[in-house]
Amino acid sequence: MARQYQPRKFFRQAPNNLIEQYFKKHELLTEIDFKELTETKIEPIYQAWLNLPEETVTKMESDFREIDFLANEGGTKAILDEANWHGEDLSDHYSEMKGHHERSFWTFLNRRDYWQGALLFHHADSIAFSFWRKRKNYPISPLTSI
Secondary structure (H helix, E strand, O other): OOOOOOHHHHHHHOOHHHHHHHHHHOOOOOOOOHHHOOOOOOHHHHHHHHOOOHHHHHHHHHHHHHHHHOOOHHHHHHHHHHHHHOOOOOHHHHHOOOOHHHHHHHHHHHOHHHHHHHHHHHHHHHOOHHHOOOOOOOOOOOOOOO
């Protein structure tokens, strides 16, 4: 069963240094001293985020939903598979990280080339078996190249 994205919970699970890196990239929330915050003390981040313009929050929430979607075992596997397809083995680097949110967020920030492929494959892998339909009575035809 898929978990639901919740901003407060996302900020609590994602490492503060990666949250800080994300906001610095967008030149936002510069007034927050992330080094003073413990990993679970996210209320200042959350309140400042709520005060951002609505269109900014909407765009960032889209990014955070994607990061949260890949922050599980299946998402990590999809990222590793995509990285391997691109010729990079991230398994040693990932083994040093503490959790799936860190792996997913780090990849979002540092390996964007792998992001779309990993999202698509993980989405396909997440579809419940009951939603797949087998079609019968189709004629067999030879494979064609694209």
